[in-house]
Amino acid sequence: MTLFKNKYIRKLLDLYRDIWAINSAEALMGWDLDTYMPKSAHRYRGIALGRLSTLSQRLMLSEEFRKQYDKARREKNLTIEEKGVLRVLGRELHYYDSLPPNFLRELARTTTNARKSWLIAKKKKRYEKFLPSLKKIIELSRRKAELLGYKDKPYDALLDLYEEGLTTKRLEPLFRDIKHNLPRIVKKILVKRVFPMNHELESKKYNKEAMEKLSKELLKRIGYPFNRGRLDVSAHPFTIDISPNDVRITTWYPEKNFRESLLATIHEFGHALYELQISKSLSMTPIGIGVSLGIHESQSRFWENIVAKSKQFIDTNLSLFKKHLSILDQYDSFELYRYFNTVKPSLIRVKADEVTYNLHILIRFEIEKEMINKDIDPRELPVMWNEKMEKYLGITPKNDAEGILQDVHWSQGSIGYFPTYTIGTLLAAQIARKMDRQIKLYKRIEEKDYSSIRNWLRERIHRYGSIYTPERLIRIAIGQSLDPEVFMEHIRRKYLFE
């Protein structure tokens, strides 16, 4: 803690360490829940997690903690790290100061029920089953926005929860560009047919054990430190930060279409690398973690979309793939490249490719804005959804399960979350361009020199943890703000050879 010299900050960080310890325990319990926990242990694990979460909240809202925070706030001449600590804690305190316990309880009750009715609605493919819950969630989200406060639009208060400082105003030009340019680009790609819509490898079965070996070998190659992490299997891939030396990832091995497994593993590697490369001097403090969902997603997408789907990556790792997967015997590097980069307008966001993905988010962004900023009737949402799908992607869902009901987010009360995915995709392209200019990214990939890439990311982004706001960090990293044109350029160059 030598970075932190102010006595109140030091006291605050000492108090915070209990909260960090609880967070660390919760992270491990969450990991275990999805990997090794015996089946019947669910109920008790839920109770224990609930208690710990309330306990850590109580510690943060304790008089003692608040006293030190207030004292530290009045200090002059704090370092940037010390200011970062106060900024991050201030956000957390503001949340609990603004939202009364009764409101939070109502929200928790509502999302618990909404989760159930969403599952039923999705299974029965009937939006009406989810409608009452969604109505309530929209209503509570609007109240939440009012309670939290905002300068311009109510939606901004919700966006800020997932991406500090994000506003409708900042997002609008980004999505305007996507809306106006991306559908045309998609059409051109489909006409050009260099990258297919489907590939026969999508239906080829692979050997799971071989795939696991390949994944581990590849992770080692790109620099995942197995002495500070693990690769396990779970129902959905995720990354979990248990401590600065314990950031685990999981993946899945569906029956076929090995790209799905491999790219998920590399995606999670990107998340993990971020946490693993944060400066150790920030460890166990509120700023010793990744700063936002958008920045985090830029890291996972950078490794997934920019690195792993590049021609250079596939060229130089082909022999490793072939060593483990006998289904690849007949394929050359270019064919694999085409397989990794199919482009196809599809109904389901999580299955979408790099090109069409942002159109899925565009739809959600436009709907969420209306939900919160305007007085729309929620009954109209499925029609709105389907019209936008047709307009931007040229396809219409056959039912609500593959339409408006596909994502879990709204049922969890997470309105304002989706745009962080787009921030991640756009930023990944900007990082790639900057890195390419500075250290010739694609040559680095070609030479399997992943350590130069990791070092660049560490020095420019990772090491700062949450010292700066996401907006500030983007400026520091690439010297500019978010710009969708760089992403479009990446897509045009890669898929249209422009």
Add this chain to the structure above:
Amino acid sequence: MTLFKNKYIRKLLDLYRDIWAINSAEALMGWDLDTYMPKSAHRYRGIALGRLSTLSQRLMLSEEFRKQYDKARREKNLTIEEKGVLRVLGRELHYYDSLPPNFLRELARTTTNARKSWLIAKKKKRYEKFLPSLKKIIELSRRKAELLGYKDKPYDALLDLYEEGLTTKRLEPLFRDIKHNLPRIVKKILVKRVFPMNHELESKKYNKEAMEKLSKELLKRIGYPFNRGRLDVSAHPFTIDISPNDVRITTWYPEKNFRESLLATIHEFGHALYELQISKSLSMTPIGIGVSLGIHESQSRFWENIVAKSKQFIDTNLSLFKKHLSILDQYDSFELYRYFNTVKPSLIRVKADEVTYNLHILIRFEIEKEMINKDIDPRELPVMWNEKMEKYLGITPKNDAEGILQDVHWSQGSIGYFPTYTIGTLLAAQIARKMDRQIKLYKRIEEKDYSSIRNWLRERIHRYGSIYTPERLIRIAIGQSLDPEVFMEHIRRKYLFE
């Protein structure tokens, strides 16, 4: 919580649930540390565990908790469960009320250093390297005994920490019997030679994967519920209670001598079964866990020594063993029985057989008594140790590493712990006799009817958790108190056919 009707008790249990949640987290973190945790995560895990342990202590010592406890104590007409809660919490509170924080810190510092010097001393085979630490630990243990208070002997205060209500006076007749009778029995067994000192299977290598399969199949057969637990590998076998539906065991697969692995697994099964069969109505309360180390050890030893080493068990599981272990092709059931039951006076406690084991504890009991109750010079301990080894077991250690330095306990400040092993062994034999009289234990084993055995243990012992003191629970279970003669009888009948 329908068992608990008193309003103060209910409030107390609600407060306690936070402590339970922390305990559950610590248990999982401990399990992970020894099984799947990445290597470099040690330091941070240590910090997190330290914080959580202090936090749970703080919760228990909080004014709020104490207030409810004091109110509940003044209540009349409490149920036995409610009284049990107060008894167990009272013990914990008495510990912290008696030992000042400064003293506990000094103890923690001392044992941290002692652990290091013990490792060095053991490695260098030189007791002098450990002597200064041990001196300090003895001194602190005496102070601890004075601070905690006792009726008769200072050693009693320490014994009570591991086995509630245990005293020198209660132990003395037990060890007197062991001291006078056991060495003679051992000699007779050695002369008789039905059970060998060594067996060629001890040096036979087995296939680890096959051994793992065998262990899991055997655990299923004897009734370990894999939906409420797991079997993993660790450096030393252990059982960990994470929640009422999550009691995990670990084992080891050393290169050869498969009995070591198999019996360890079954030993841990005995511990796990105890926790798994505690009444669910006691879940998440201070009395929802096994009551003492001695009772716990009786459960593990019962399954290891009484069940798994019996002729009937080996007869009826021989085909399962043979299915997995090709090294057994040439052996019949009786030969395996001899292998499982070798008897050999040896230097190392943890490698000792069922017969000689209590002689190892006898030595430690006699030395600990002198350490605490008398003013012995710790420099004399190695000579004392070696003389007793020679006297009771007929062998003398070549050096201190295989003599007085072999166990970790004293370096951890755990003086008074060893006798619980003997309580476990003696009680296991008494449980076996009682069960045999009531439900024909050996016939049950012969018929692979393990569920009758599990049910007996649940109804008579397990379900009570910590409602009663260990002494009371023994009375309830077998209608008598600890009696070494039953153990001697078991040994004489089994090994001398008397």
